[in-house]
Amino acid sequence: MRRVVITGQGAVSALGHTAPTTMEGMREGRCAIGPLEMRDVERLSIGIGGQVRSYDEKAHFTRQELTFFDRFTQFALIAGQEAMTQSGLEVDEETALRAGCVVGTSGGGLHTVDDNYRTVYEEGKNRVHPFVVPRLMNNAAASHLSMKHDLRGPSFTVATACASSNHAMGQAFHMIQSGMADVMLTGGSESMLVFGGIKAWEGLRVMSKDGCRPFCKTRNGMVQGEGAAIFVFEEYERARARGADILAEVVGFAMSADASDIVMPNSDGAQRAMAGALQSAGINADEVGYINAHGTGTAANDRTECAAVRAVFGDHADRLMISSTKSMHGHLIGGTGAVELLACIMALRDGVIAPTANHVEGDPECDLDVVPNEARDADVSVVLTNAFAFGGLNAVLALRKV
């Protein structure tokens, strides 16, 4: 089977508008969650989120482009450009046919949906802009990435709620591994921080009003974020032959379904996904030095995830580190696994483990080394990254230092 490496990374998040600034925020343990700014915010009972601030869409795109780009598409394109530039990849005719794009998103063009529902329902207008459909469609980001970078191979969108990005990156990995493609642009993007998006989440009563504190005894729910991260996945020999800077190797991937409850996570499904990723990578549990947790900050997820880690890793669970960067950038829903992959690359490449911010008090039900509040220097060679979605759909990737 062919080896798959990462040769480019790009991101837009509440922590920063690039991959390096986002990683710098993680290294500093900086919490970028703050008061939401949006229309009708006073009608929301949840007033905080990890919003991308000081962002001017007109500085990145022309007026003509913006008629087609919802905010989630914009984030994906900015991150995609950064990743492609960093990779130094030249997409010639031959490469174009062997290159594709798989992007995770849960909601797609939610700003477009929200704005246009207002137009027809609230304002009572009977006409909307002609490009509402191409703006809101779930595959808009993947399609624009393919057009922008001339990627003419397998391209599509994956929507598995909070696991979308990990499922997407897993597909990209498998495609290169199996020979279906040589280069894949992959990751995820989400911008659900709109009035209707937050209102819907409020209904579930799992959102925190005061902060995201994963694994902390005082945690009281999740906090949403927005943004994107896009990576260049490339076949190893090809990357080496062109002298690319290799950031990390993707070595394993596994998926599972809880098949039990539409919102409550199940430890068995999480265990099977983690154990499956190790097995697919051919690595022993005791080689794993760091796990980027799903770590949403809800009572149910964090407790279940820690129990699953103990079940899979046994005694080694006490020697590995696990952290949730959602404490800093919020939960990006369909984009979250992609932004969190940056923490994995940082661990492998820079030897820096991103902390779990906002940690106040340990929880006996989460008694693992959650790297509280301060980043830590550590030499790790293998990491896992978890995503466990509503609907019980789980996806875990394994990465190795190159």
Add this chain to the structure above:
Amino acid sequence: MSDDVTEKMRAIIAEQALIDPTEVSMDATLEDLGIDSLGLVEAVFAIEETFDVQVPFNANDPADSAFDISNVQSMVDAVKALVAQKAG
């Protein structure tokens, strides 16, 4: 002893428990009634819509919320307090 709030509450709870309102006893717990966490969140929503109040309830830790869900009576009392608070 029965009153408007109590009757409406029994109807809301009965709907989630898939039973007749007359079968909802005041000392029944959610567990007795077979109402799970999703049913509870739906019931809270119905309470807010029916009485036009905000129920202080966090699904992360229902037992720790300011809204006492020990049994039907405790929930009725809590709703009455919320309704009184709104009127006051």
